[in-house]
Amino acid sequence: MTPQSQFTVVARIAAGREPALRTLLATMSSAPGVVDPNNPLVPFGEFAQLHFVRFVILTDPTLADIEAYGVPRPNLPNYLAFVGDCDGPSAQCLAQMVQRAAAGLTEVFTHCEGFDTRADLLAWMQAHDLPIAASYVNWVGRTVLQIKQESALQQVLSARLDRTAVASAAEARERWREMAAFVRNEIDARRLSLTPPEPTPLAWLAAKWANFLLSLLLSLLALPLLIALAPLLLFQLRRQETRDPEICPRPDSGLLRELQGLEDHDVTNQYTAFGSAKPGAFRRALITLVFAVIQFTARHIFTRGYLARVQTIHFARWVFIDDKRRVLFTSNYDGGHQAYMDDFINKAAWGLNVAFSSGVGWPHTDWLLLRGARREHHFKYFQRRHQLPTQVWYKAYPGLTLTDLERNARIRQGLERDLSDTEALAWLKLL
Amino acid sequence: MAQAAMSAHTDSLGAGIDLNDIQGLLRFGFKHHTEAVFLLLRVKDAAAAREWLGHVPVASSVSQDPLPKTVLQVALSSAGMHALGVGADVVGGFSEEFIEGMAGDANRTRRLGDVGENAPEQWDWGSGNRVPHVAALLYALPGNLEAFQRSVEAQCAPGFELLYRLPTANMSGVEPFGFVDGLSQPELDWQRTIPAADQEQLSYRSSSCLGEFILGYPNEYGLYTPRPLLDASRDPDHQLPRAEESPNEADVGRNGTYLVLRTLRQDVRGFWRAVDKRARGVPALRERLASLMIGRTLTGEPVVLDGEPGTAAGAAAGPGATGSPRGPGPASPGGTAGLAAAAVSRDRAPAASRPPLDNTFTFESDPEGHRCPIGAHIRRANPRNADLPPGGIGVLSWLIRTLGLSSSARARDLAASTRFHRLLRRGREYGVRLTPAEALSAPPAQSGLHFICLNANIQRQFEFVQGAWLMSTRFNGLHEESDPLLGNRLPEAAGTRCDYFSMPQSGGPTQRLESLPQFVSVSGGAYFFLPGIRALRFLARTGASGPHASGAA
Numbered sequence: 001m002t003p004q005s006q007f008t009v010v011a012r013i014a015a016g017r018e019p020a021l022r023t024l025l026a027t028m029s030s031a032p033g034v035v036d037p038n039n040p041l042v043p044f045g046e047f048a049q050l051h052f053v054r055f056v057i058l059t060d061p062t063l064a065d066i067e068a069y070g071v072p073r074p075n076l077p078n079y080l081a082f083v084g085d086c087d088g089p090s091a092q093c094l095a096q097m098v099q100r101a102a103a104g105l106t107e108v109f110t111h112c113e114g115f116d117t118r119a120d121l122l123a124w125m126q127a128h129d130l131p132i133a134a135s136y137v138n139w140v141g142r143t144v145l146q147i148k149q150e151s152a153l154q155q156v157l158s159a160r161l162d163r164t165a166v167a168s169a170a171e172a173r174e175r176w177r178e179m180a181a182f183v184r185n186e187i188d189a190r191r192l193s194l195t196p197p198e199p200t201p202l203a204w205l206a207a208k209w210a211n212f213l214l215s216l217l218l219s220l221l222a223l224p225l226l227i228a229l230a231p232l233l234l235f236q237l238r239r240q241e242t243r244d245p246e247i248c249p250r251p252d253s254g255l256l257r258e259l260q261g262l263e264d265h266d267v268t269n270q271y272t273a274f275g276s277a278k279p280g281a282f283r284r285a286l287i288t289l290v291f292a293v294i295q296f297t298a299r300h301i302f303t304r305g306y307l308a309r310v311q312t313i314h315f316a317r318w319v320f321i322d323d324k325r326r327v328l329f330t331s332n333y334d335g336g337h338q339a340y341m342d343d344f345i346n347k348a349a350w351g352l353n354v355a356f357s358s359g360v361g362w363p364h365t366d367w368l369l370l371r372g373a374r375r376e377h378h379f380k381y382f383q384r385r386h387q388l389p390t391q392v393w394y395k396a397y398p399g400l401t402l403t404d405l406e407r408n409a410r411i412r413q414g415l416e417r418d419l420s421d422t423e424a425l426a427w428l429k430l431l
Numbered sequence: 432m433a434q435a436a437m438s439a440h441t442d443s444l445g446a447g448i449d450l451n452d453i454q455g456l457l458r459f460g461f462k463h464h465t466e467a468v469f470l471l472l473r474v475k476d477a478a479a480a481r482e483w484l485g486h487v488p489v490a491s492s493v494s495q496d497p498l499p500k501t502v503l504q505v506a507l508s509s510a511g512m513h514a515l516g517v518g519a520d521v522v523g524g525f526s527e528e529f530i531e532g533m534a535g536d537a538n539r540t541r542r543l544g545d546v547g548e549n550a551p552e553q554w555d556w557g558s559g560n561r562v563p564h565v566a567a568l569l570y571a572l573p574g575n576l577e578a579f580q581r582s583v584e585a586q587c588a589p590g591f592e593l594l595y596r597l598p599t600a601n602m603s604g605v606e607p608f609g610f611v612d613g614l615s616q617p618e619l620d621w622q623r624t625i626p627a628a629d630q631e632q633l634s635y636r637s638s639s640c641l642g643e644f645i646l647g648y649p650n651e652y653g654l655y656t657p658r659p660l661l662d663a664s665r666d667p668d669h670q671l672p673r674a675e676e677s678p679n680e681a682d683v684g685r686n687g688t689y690l691v692l693r694t695l696r697q698d699v700r701g702f703w704r705a706v707d708k709r710a711r712g713v714p715a716l717r718e719r720l721a722s723l724m725i726g727r728t729l730t731g732e733p734v735v736l737d738g739e740p741g742t743a744a745g746a747a748a749g750p751g752a753t754g755s756p757r758g759p760g761p762a763s764p765g766g767t768a769g770l771a772a773a774a775v776s777r778d779r780a781p782a783a784s785r786p787p788l789d790n791t792f793t794f795e796s797d798p799e800g801h802r803c804p805i806g807a808h809i810r811r812a813n814p815r816n817a818d819l820p821p822g823g824i825g826v827l828s829w830l831i832r833t834l835g836l837s838s839s840a841r842a843r844d845l846a847a848s849t850r851f852h853r854l855l856r857r858g859r860e861y862g863v864r865l866t867p868a869e870a871l872s873a874p875p876a877q878s879g880l881h882f883i884c885l886n887a888n889i890q891r892q893f894e895f896v897q898g899a900w901l902m903s904t905r906f907n908g909l910h911e912e913s914d915p916l917l918g919n920r921l922p923e924a925a926g927t928r929c930d931y932f933s934m935p936q937s938g939g940p941t942q943r944l945e946s947l948p949q950f951v952s953v954s955g956g957a958y959f960f961l962p963g964i965r966a967l968r969f970l971a972r973t974g975a976s977g978p979h980a981s982g983a984a
Contacts, residue, residue, distance in 0.1 A: 164940075253527060261538055264541045338542075338894065339899040425939070
């Protein structure tokens with residue numbers, strides 16, 4: 001099994017270079033929201049381990065919101081973020097990109113502060129690759145290669161399937177055997193391939209289990225302290241919740257139109273949001289803890305197709321920027337934006353509240369879990385207002401959603417072991 | 432009948448509801464008013480237009496006995512408000528979708544499926560300078576429409592030009608394809624018995640909070656949908672109601688709602704020919720296939736209530752296997768023959784024991800779509816699910832499902848919770864009504880539906896149902912298909928074909944209809960605001976004092 005990893009290269013945009021950078025990034029798409037996978041700058045389609053990637057300019061028109069908390073508007077820079085999800089170590093993926101697209105990447109990053117065309121591009125990118133506070137991968141171990149091979153398999157089998165009813169489950173099994181034999185033939189004839197998974201890297205496994213045990217140990221150690229401090233912490237939380245200003249004006253319609261222009265060109269969409277964390281040591285500690293918990297659950301519990309009830313997110317991540325004063329959130333999700341947000345409100349509003357309620361202006365919450373995102377319009381306005389247009393967005397498998405990936409994987413699994421009669425019938429229904 | 436039945440509830444009407452201020456369409460379908468025409472108007476003289484809107488009699492939701500001979504309902508588009516001179520700050524308080532309009536944005540047309548043959552550029556009305564300003568909906572008891580229409584058109588003439596007339600036909604509750612229509616409607620909570628609170632609903636209910644359909648009342652979240660609220664000083668003589676949640680503000684939205692109007696042209700002959708071809712001319716199978724596409728029989732029986740779910744390799748398999756040639760390929764005729772046998776055997780199932788036209792059913796007992804396909808029209812339009820997928824009782828089961836930890840619950844958690852996505856439908860048919868047999872032989876005739884739905888939140892209700900459920904090629908885990916009736920059959924951007932309709936079988940592989948042509952095309956559409964009657968008068972008057980009072984846009 002090949003685990004996935006992320007890179008989040010974030011660099012300050014050099015003074016005066018933002019307009020030129022925008023123009024350059026626009027050349028990577030054939031139309032707004034539709035990337036050219038073979039664009040000459042960074043031909044994303046050539047990198048077989050790349051799932052998703054985006055270039056996004058991090059500006060923050062909501063910076064002044066923090067004044068409502070009695071804190072002066074900070075003077076923080078605009079950044080360029082180069083954000084990707086890939087199979088295997090991200091260092092390897094970046095190295096390969098440098099190897100094949102050094103000129104294009106250099107052209108992009110010359111718009112950033114302190115970038116030296118003579119220096120080592122890879123080292124520079126790695127130096128600017130920010131640590132991830134929390135990340136979610138829909139299915140740990142599912143590679144781009146697997147996704148593409150299984151999709152080809154599904155298409156061939158679905159077209160070939162004899163869809164007449166079967167007289168018995170035994171006959172279903174007979175039909176499954178025919179299909180399995182057909183697939184073996186196709187593989188021998190090199191018309192299909194089903195590459196077996198790579199062995200799981202031992203270092204990755206060891207790190208995962210070490211993390212699990214260490215986290216458990218730390219939680220156990222911290223638990224008595226947390227229990228002892230609970231009344232104080234809850235008092236502080238409640239005090240802030242009742243006083244924190246809610247800043248959810250209706251987003252500018254020009255921004256909305258720009259965002260929507262980038263959406264719904266494929267069955268999957270991108271989301272980039274940016275904002276400031278609420279001031280104060282309490283909130284700073286709270287978001288550190290919250291992201292650690294999210295990271296723990298995403299690494300050890302939600303690794304098989306779902307993040308609580310939400311089953312439509314491919315990859316998501318939270319990254320601290322400017323010494324935890326700001327947070328960047330990116331995700332890749334199936335369906336339209338409205339459905340994504342309604343899904344969240346109705347299925348996991350509590351999760352949104354935990355993850356985002358330390359953001360400046362978040363709709364009023366109760367006890368960290370309640371209300372907040374359930375305040376429908378406040379939430380919808382808030383999230384759109386904090387969303388940034390994603391200048392360049394690439395997905396390696398257009399036209400495929402997570403339900404497709406899940407179904408196709410089950411089709412393949414059904415060919416790699418012996419099935420009982422009833423299992424064979426269930427397998428036929430997948431096609 | 433509907434009106435008479437409704438009047439019984441008037442005594443127990445919820446607090447603060449003023450039926451005199453609510454246009455009748457929110458409460459009644461006017462089904463005794465079998466004659467109707469919708470006039471789409473554009474302002475040519477704002478002062479004259481305002482004069483008419485300020486005084487024209489508009490029917491309220493108060494029950495009347497005897498029924499009025501004629502009924503007029505009036506709705507305004509955002510372009511219409513601008514043309515009347517309503518202040519930009521007032522118009523700006525309405526929702527983004529309403530302000531932009533149905534055809535105003537490329538992303539919206541993508542989401543609504545208004546591309547290809549449905550593209551707004553090809554509409555008869557609703558796009559560019561053919562966006563109506565005012566919709567006047569005229570309803571009349573039999574024999575009364577003609578004179579009424581003449582009179583209204585004459586009254587309108589000084590202020591408006593007539594952009595388009597949408598005539599309707601009385602098809603007695605049957606839509607042009609031949610199916611009984613309008614059976615499933617949300618029941619509005621006129622008594623206001625549903626508490627205005629955000630409470631998880633663990634079962635499907637057909638009643639809805641008033642605020643889902645009327646602005647100014649709490650919705651299913653227990654919240655008030657945003658709408659234009661004005662400082663009371665803007666309305667010194669109390670022309671407008673005051674906002675329930677903010678008594679110092681005048682509520683332009685209260686007792687009003689958004690009205691979505693779309694002209695859907697139905698290719699009745701094309702529909703029955705396509706189905707007939709796939710049924711190989713067998714009438715019983717033809718009807719059966721069509722019923723599976725709709726999710727109801729021609730007479731309105733939900734197919735999900737049909738018989739019992741077959742066991743593996745059960746009823747459907749036995750007869751189907753006989754004489755079905757073993758051929759590769761999804762279109763093997765044997766598949767259809769199998770279905771035919773299944774269909775006929777199902778039709779023999781006794782139907783007498785079930786109550787007629789039950790509307791309380793859900794799809795909970797048919798999670799795999801063996802009786803009612805997952806993609807059937809009524810299942811897409813109204814999945815009838817609850818906030819949480821079904822499961823055991825007790826806190827532990829609730830917690831497990833809430834955290835997404837149960838795989839069986841997750842498999843049934845792909846469609847959004849229904850109660851936030853309901854529509855109050857008020858459409859009217861037009862054209863010629865044909866039986867399926869007539870449709871197959873008759874020359875093609877123009878017919879279709881002037882679809883109307885009312886909702887307080889266009890984005891969360893109409894656009895969600897249309898985009899995420901009906902037109903979506905990924906509804907509830909499906910792929911390669913959109914709504915069997917409304918789908919535009921266009922491939923996805925990545926090239927995937929979307930002209931299938933799948934019918935899961937308990938005893939074998941999923942059967943599919945393939946290469947379905949487009950049966951319904953959009954030929955017009957717009958978003959309107961159906962104001963409370965006081966708000967209508969206010970908007971007509973405020974235009975006069977507004978900054979753009981002098982001219983039509």
